[in-house]
Amino acid sequence: MSATPPVVSNVGFDNTTLVPAGRPMEVSVVGAGYVGLTAAACMAELGHRVRCLEADPRRLATLRAGEVPIVEPGLKELMAAHRASGRLTFTNDVAAAVAGAEVALLCVGTPPRDNGQPDLRQLAAATREVAAAATGDLLLVVKSTVPPGTCEALELLAEPTDPTFRVRVASNPEFLRESQAVWDFFHPDRVVIGVDEPDLGRLVAELYPRNWPTLVCNRRSSELIKYAANSFLAVKISFANEIADLCQALGADSERVLSGVGLDSRIGPAFLSPGPGYGGSCLPKDVSGLVAVAQSVGLPATLARATMQVNEQVRVGLVAKLDATLGGLAGARIGVLGLAFKPGTDDIRHSPAVALVQAMTTAGAVVRVHDPLVAMGTTPGERVEDPYEVAENADALVIATAWPLYASLCPERLKQAMRGRVVMDTVGLVDSDSFAANGLRTYGVGSGQPLVFHPVIWGPLSWTLDEADSMAA
Ligand SMILES: NC(=O)c1ccc[n+]([C@@H]2O[C@H](COP(=O)([O-])OP(=O)(O)OC[C@H]3O[C@@H](n4cnc5c(N)ncnc54)[C@H](O)[C@@H]3O)[C@@H](O)[C@H]2O)c1
Incomplete structure (x- = not known):
């Protein structure tokens, strides 16, 4: 081969500026x-x-x-x-x-x-x-x-x-x-x-x-760049989930809080939304890989370990919230929307959605599942073809993957099909106001009714006022 061959395809994006490789090899x-x-x-x-x-x-x-x-x-x-x-x-x-x-x-x-x-x-x-x-x-x-x-x-x-x-x-x-x-x-x-x-x-x-x-x-640095980059993304996700939990306990609005944080150009908005935790074939594996690497050279990898722990807790917390909201999961009928670890793929490796389905099934719930791409028969739960079918006689709906299709579901139709009123939107996809207008109660990571509400408005002041008072005394 001598001349550089042309770029021939049109793959749905502007590749007119694509420069061929240095030399055909x-x-x-x-x-x-x-x-x-x-x-x-x-x-x-x-x-x-x-x-x-x-x-x-x-x-x-x-x-x-x-x-x-x-x-x-x-x-x-x-x-x-x-x-x-x-x-x-x-x-x-x-x-x-x-x-x-x-x-x-x-x-x-x-x-x-x-x-x-x-x-x-x-x-x-x-x-x-x-x-x-x-x-x-x-x-x-x-x-x-x-x-x-x-x-x-x-x-x-x-x-x-x-x-x-x-x-x-x-x-x-x-x-x-x-x-x-x-x-x-x-x-x-x-x-x-x-x-x-x-x-x-x-x-x-x-x-x-x-x-x-x-x-x-050098080679070690290159190998570590990949582990460190994926671990940092996981840290951001777990941090967002930790702040979202704090928002819920304090009565703050997690969506606004995290948007406000992400608007700082030093931080950025990507990977800073509350959700069901990171999954897929890369992030979980690469964070645990980083911990293993650190351990092998005698370092604690404290932040990476905490990231994994928070990721685990967020799923446990979601199932506990559903359990508390429904007054028990045993025998409850749950409709789950989404199985893929994120929208746009049929990959379910380490999918948070699959983990949620498994946890709810283990707790005795009867689970029906829809996903537009994931092949039938690959996961627990009864699979259905139509997203509205998961709502039939359901006590609760769980939106587990942010497929755009689910954002446009009609809340009125869902409510008519369901026997309960609870929607657990783990990915922050739907408009909770329009669901509320149709009588559906939406919960999410860091949103919905606070499980515990402390009247904190006096708390922070009392910390210093108490100190000042005791100093004056
Ligand atoms: N999937 C991602 O988004 C992604 C992104 C970046 C990096 N990575 C990394 O890239 C690597 C591959 O990931 P993947 O998701 O493509 O994996 P995969 O499991 O989807 O694909 C691996 C393929 O290699 C084939 N294979 C295994 N041994 C072989 C051999 N000796 N000869 C020929 N074929 C063989 C398997 O049959 C399989 O089809 C992993 O280390 C992963 O961490 C993955």
Whole structure:
């Protein structure tokens, strides 16, 4: 290949300013999950020739049939465009995937173990097999989220069959968000590259357009940036939930309070709304991974631990609030709207909605569930096709995922279908005034009637007045 191939797709956003990658390269992508499949299709869009290696036979068959096994806006169009352009192919043959490649992006899963440490077995296996299949010098680029030190450890495992080939390992963590992965790929806040040799940094940088903000550092720093960034987002979410609880106890308006806090440009509004806690395949795993990493070097990770604790408490608190409001959950009929860990995806890994359904079912509630994307039969609770169906004879409704569809549900129809009047809006989606006008009582994290109300107006003054009085005495 000589000239840079054109950008060919229209994936639903303005990509007219997209700069092709530094130089078209032969790229192998290992693992066709959210990260790998997005990277493979987007790298093809940037002009690279991409061979994607996927070990799961069902997933591979889906991909080869031109279908997309995950829900991501724009991905299907990109994949179709580059299967047609010939720049994107799928295989389960590691030799075919790696032959002639300069770089192999490792995008396999790093799920949490019960003790919070990440399970790196997929990554170790992929490293061994890809290194053994190298047909020349090869750079393994770790896009999976891994603890600091992993790239160095993987390099010890990476043994090419021909000892004259050099197989090196670089870090290039992925920051995409599920449900907007393609958009995020093409609009990165930063590309982080961790290497121990400047030449390798240049090679990884050539995968991306030259005008993208790029930060090059050593491998441990790069690996830690990803853990620290996700942990900080989780801290913000737990902080928002803690403040929301305080608002409820004090009779303050949590929505206004957190908006007021987020308007400070040093803080920002993102991830600062009360809700059912963080979930998904990344934040819970990466916070517990950070704690495990800190523990391994004798540090307490106090803030990360507290973040996890608050996240757990918020779900327990929501179930307790529902229990108290209904006078017991045993035998109660609850309609749950939403199962995905956030709107726009069918991913239910560590979903707060699923945790709530499980907790309510365990407490003896009869739960009916609706989700517009999550496949039927994958979770507890009876599944229904229509959101209004969950309301039929329900004592309470729980809005557990902020699907826009649920914001436009008609409160009058819901009230007619329900036998109770309680709506637990855990994601702050609906207009509580219009629900109240229809006789429905809305509760949320940090909103609804305070469970305990202290007349605090005299409290803070009495702290100092008492002191002043006693000093005067
Ligand atoms: N999902 C996200 O939003 C996201 C965002 C940023 C970073 N990450 C990180 O990226 C990594 C991958 O996440 P994901 O959600 O894409 O995972 P995933 O589980 O959805 O996909 C991993 C894929 O790799 C395949 N695979 C495993 N071993 C293989 C092998 N040896 N050869 C070929 N294929 C193999 C699996 O079959 C699977 O399809 C994780 O470390 C995750 O923490 C995920």
